[in-house]
Amino acid sequence: PSAMSTAYNIDFDPKTRTFTSFFKGRGIGDCGFWSKWRFSENGTPRMILIEQRNKDDCDENAMDGPQNFPLVWPATP
Numbered sequence: 001p002s003a004m005s006t007a008y009n010i011d012f013d014p015k016t017r018t019f020t021s022f023f024k025g026r027g028i029g030d031c032g033f034w035s036k037w038r039f040s041e042n043g044t045p046r047m048i049l050i051e052q053r054n055k056d057d058c059d060e061n062a063m064d065g066p067q068n069f070p071l072v073w074p075a076t077p
Contacts (some may be wrong), residue, residue, distance in 0.1 A: 020036045021035050022034050024056075036051040037049055
C-alpha cells in the first residue's frame with residue numbers, strides 16, 4: 001500500500017491506541033480509502049499500517065461504512 005504524508009478525517013481511539021482515517025472519493029462516502037494504524041513507541045515513534053481498505057466504484061453503495069470496503073492490506077494470497 002502507498003502512504004501519504006497527510007491523513008484525512010482522522011480519528012484516534014485511546015483504548016486501542018489506533019488511528020483511522022477515511023479519504024472520501026466523494027461526499028456521500030460510498031467510495032474512497034480507509035486506513036487503520038497503530039502507534040509504536042518502541043525506539044523511534046512511528047505509525048504502523050494495520051489495515052487498508054479501498055473502494056474505487058462510486059456506486060451509491062456505502063457498504064455500511066468504509067471499514068467494510070474490500071481489503072487491500074494486509075494482502076491475502
